[in-house]
Amino acid sequence: AQSVTQLDSQVPVFEEAPVELRCNYSSSVSVYLFWYVQYPNQGLQLLLKYLSGSTLVKGINGFEAEFNKSQTSFHLRKPSVHISDTAEYFCAVSPRSGGYNKLIFGAGTRLAVHP
């Protein structure tokens, strides 16, 4: 079985400051890793994904994440945030094995960017 822990339920930050949203996962098998963003009153949108290859992946809106296998982490970072980045961010994993594999989501981190 897999599980995802997002260590911070809320992260307040000032505009133009850097931010890191933390995600740790547990799995007995190899996984794909995802970050989704949910803006107010909208559905979830894929921000970035790690499938294979380079452990540093870049996504939309200037976000990036680094897969650390030894620490089973997939933290999300942005060097300078904007007011428009205010949203809820979800980390998710999915087993790599074939067939039906559902996404297992973390509880979410609410990022609040203040002027």
Add this chain to the structure above:
Amino acid sequence: DAGVIQSPRHEVTEMGQEVTLRCKPISGHNSLFWYRQTMMRGLELLIYFNNNVPIDDSGMPEDRFSAKMPNASFSTLKIQPSEPRDSAVYFCASTDQGLAKNIQYFGAGTRLSVL
């Protein structure tokens, strides 16, 4: 592509009434998921269809909930009778399990309020 389309966006109903939520997945996708999102429980997977066949309905909370996918371009989630505790945002998502590496694309959701 228009993305995953859900209707209605908002639904207000009285306890005991039947509620039907609708979803049109992205054309060509062969898998469809229904989720429920609440503050208390976060994102919960309710049911998963592959090639129009229900594969995993272990997340459906009780017999009052039912879901159908009569064809590749349409799915419904029905609650009968509805109860106040069913109030939540319901999301539909679709993917191509073969090619998309479990990347799910979400609709904008239906916000259900049961009074």
